[in-house]
Each structure stands twice: as C-alpha cells, then as structure tokens.
Amino acid sequence: MSATSAPRESVDVGDIRVTYLPDGEAAVAATALFPTSTPELWDLHRDLFDADGKLLLTLGAFLIRTGDRTVLVDLGFGPDSMSFPAADGEFRSGRLLTSLREEGLEPSDVDTVFYTHMHVDHVGWTGTNGALTFPNARHLAGEGEVEFWRTPDNPLAAVGPHPEAVLGPLDGRIESIADGATLAPGVSVVATPGHTPGHCSLVVSSGSARAMILGDVLHCPAQLTDNDVSLAFDLDPVLAAKTRDRIAAELEGRPETLAAQGHLTGSVFGRIMRGESRRTWSTAVATS
Structure with a gap:
C-alpha cells in the first residue's frame, strides 16, 4: 500500500x-x-513511498492547547507548491490555515508560535502580505537559530527562511528561548542541536502523561533502523546523529511517553520501541 500524508489528529497528554x-x-x-x-x-521501508516511488514526507504544524494558552509549533511550508530539485521532488502545500479553522480557531487566537528550527518547511506561514500571519502571537526560537539564518553567505540559505517573506515580518518580533525554559504550562524546551544550531524540541507533560515533539531530530523511521542516515541539509550530521541517538534512547520502550514527528506519514504520533536489536517506530492511536 502506498504511503499517505498524515491527517489532522489529536492526542491528550493529561x-x-x-x-x-x-x-x-x-x-x-x-x-x-x-x-x-x-x-x-x-x-525495508517501502511503506514510506508513494505510488510514484517517491519518499513521502508530511508537512504541517502542531497545535498545543494548555490551560488558556494556544501554541503553534512550526508553521509548515506555506501557501505555495513548488518543485524541489535538490531532492528530485516537490512540495505540495497550503492547508495549514484551513486545518487551524477546522479546530475552531483563527490566526488571531494563537498566542505563541514556536519554531523548532527555521528551515523553509517549518516557517512558511510566518508572513502574509508582509505582515505576521499570527499577529497576536509571541514568536520564539532556540538560542542561536535566528542569528544563524541572518549570517551573510549562509551555506544553507537555499533551505532557510526567506529574508523578506519570513525574516522581514519577524524583525523585532522574534525572541530566543533557552534550553529548559517553560514555553507554556506543562510545555518545556529542550535543546536538540545538529540539524540546525538552535534546533529545539518540546516536552509536554501533565500528571504522569508525557509527550515529546521532536521537530527534525527524526525525519522518518529509517533513521531509527540506521542512526547514521543523515539528511542532506543537516548542518552538523555527526551532532545530529548523536542528538537523535540520545533522544531515541530516552524514549525507547517507555509506553508512558508519546513521540510526535511532523514529517511522518499515516500518523505523526507514536512511540520508539526496541526489537530484534534495533529501534522501530510504533504508531500510536490518536483520539481524533
């Protein structure tokens, strides 16, 4: 069966x-x-491929509702679809605001935007017509992330935030947040560098329940089978692999802890398990 992109779905963490x-x-x-x-x-992973023989990756964002707070984690690829010659593929995008409205929310209802990192497929809805799409939200990223993308002659500029469409609206509006800081009630930041310098993940906890939003620590289950499989756009592949191994070791075999990875197909929620001397991904049952 061919892979399909992940649907809108929810889990309750306490x-x-x-x-x-x-x-x-x-x-x-x-x-x-x-x-x-x-x-x-x-x-070993043919279930990750579409009918045309391409590896399929979902694009999107995570909405966290905790107390009276409404947080968006990452902002997808944006309203445009385009070819992606660097990986012999294409992006097909533009549904994020519709997905948000299906949850009964408007962009003005979001009080916090958190970027796990600022690659092009995580910042696409930052601006609309030169203004912030989420005008009432604080915009936050890990320490060093924004500064990296503002560096002249950045070697990864082609896959980073657009200077006018993304960094322009964020000028004076984006803040850095430190490793271990509390983002919202029950939501804390953990530095997970390697993919980019300021890459961060989030730990969500309520009572005994716990989940971790991984960002791009992991892109697909093949990286659990072989931890040395690095992305072409990892800034530091060695550090990225060390971070991935550290986080996977923390999560594996802990049924009380969900993992969430926004590029997975079928479902973005699951658990990291170990079987037959290798790690595997086990899909979790979402509530909707």
Whole structure:
C-alpha cells in the first residue's frame, strides 16, 4: 500500500491536547534527501513511498492547547507548491490555515508560535502580505537559530527562511528561548542541536502523561533502523546523529511517553520501541 500524508489528529497528554495540523506533503527521492542511505535500506521501508516511488514526507504544524494558552509549533511550508530539485521532488502545500479553522480557531487566537528550527518547511506561514500571519502571537526560537539564518553567505540559505517573506515580518518580533525554559504550562524546551544550531524540541507533560515533539531530530523511521542516515541539509550530521541517538534512547520502550514527528506519514504520533536489536517506530492511536 502506498504511503499517505498524515491527517489532522489529536492526542491528550493529561489535561493538554496536542493536535497535528496538516499543511501538505513533500515527495522526494530518498537517496537524494538522505545521501548516506542505500537502496537496500529503503527496501525495508517501502511503506514510506508513494505510488510514484517517491519518499513521502508530511508537512504541517502542531497545535498545543494548555490551560488558556494556544501554541503553534512550526508553521509548515506555506501557501505555495513548488518543485524541489535538490531532492528530485516537490512540495505540495497550503492547508495549514484551513486545518487551524477546522479546530475552531483563527490566526488571531494563537498566542505563541514556536519554531523548532527555521528551515523553509517549518516557517512558511510566518508572513502574509508582509505582515505576521499570527499577529497576536509571541514568536520564539532556540538560542542561536535566528542569528544563524541572518549570517551573510549562509551555506544553507537555499533551505532557510526567506529574508523578506519570513525574516522581514519577524524583525523585532522574534525572541530566543533557552534550553529548559517553560514555553507554556506543562510545555518545556529542550535543546536538540545538529540539524540546525538552535534546533529545539518540546516536552509536554501533565500528571504522569508525557509527550515529546521532536521537530527534525527524526525525519522518518529509517533513521531509527540506521542512526547514521543523515539528511542532506543537516548542518552538523555527526551532532545530529548523536542528538537523535540520545533522544531515541530516552524514549525507547517507555509506553508512558508519546513521540510526535511532523514529517511522518499515516500518523505523526507514536512511540520508539526496541526489537530484534534495533529501534522501530510504533504508531500510536490518536483520539481524533
């Protein structure tokens, strides 16, 4: 069966609700996006491919409702679809605001936007017609992230935030948040660098329930099978692999802790398990 992008779905973490809001999908050549991978590795993961033989990645954002707070984690790819020659693929996007409204919310209802990092597929709805799409929200990113993307001659500029469309509206409106800081009640920041310098994940906890929104620590289950499979756009592949191994070791075999990864197909919620001497991803049952 061919892979399908993840739907809008929710899980309850104690009193906190986490909802995945689809924006679209990317269809790419697996060995182009993951240049250290092999065709033999992907033979173990044919369920991740679409009918055209492309690796399918979901694009979207996470909505966290905790107490009276409304938080968006990442902002998808944005209203445009486009080819992506660097990975012999394409982005098909534009659904995020519709997904948000299906949850009964308008952009003005969001009080916080948190970027796990600022690659192009995580910042796409930052601005609309030169103004912030979420005008009432604080905009936050990990320490060093914004500064990295404002560096002249950045080697990864082609996959980073657009200087006018994204960084322009954020000028004077984006703040840094430190490792370990509380973002909202029950939601804390954990530094997970490597993919980008200021890459961060979020820990969501309420009572005995716990979940972790991974950002791009993990892109697909093949990186659990082989931790050395790095993305073409990892700034520091060695550090990214160390971070991925550290987080996976923390999560594996802990049924009380959900993981959420926004590029997965089928469902973005699951658990990291260990079986037959290797890690695997086990999809969790969402509440809606």
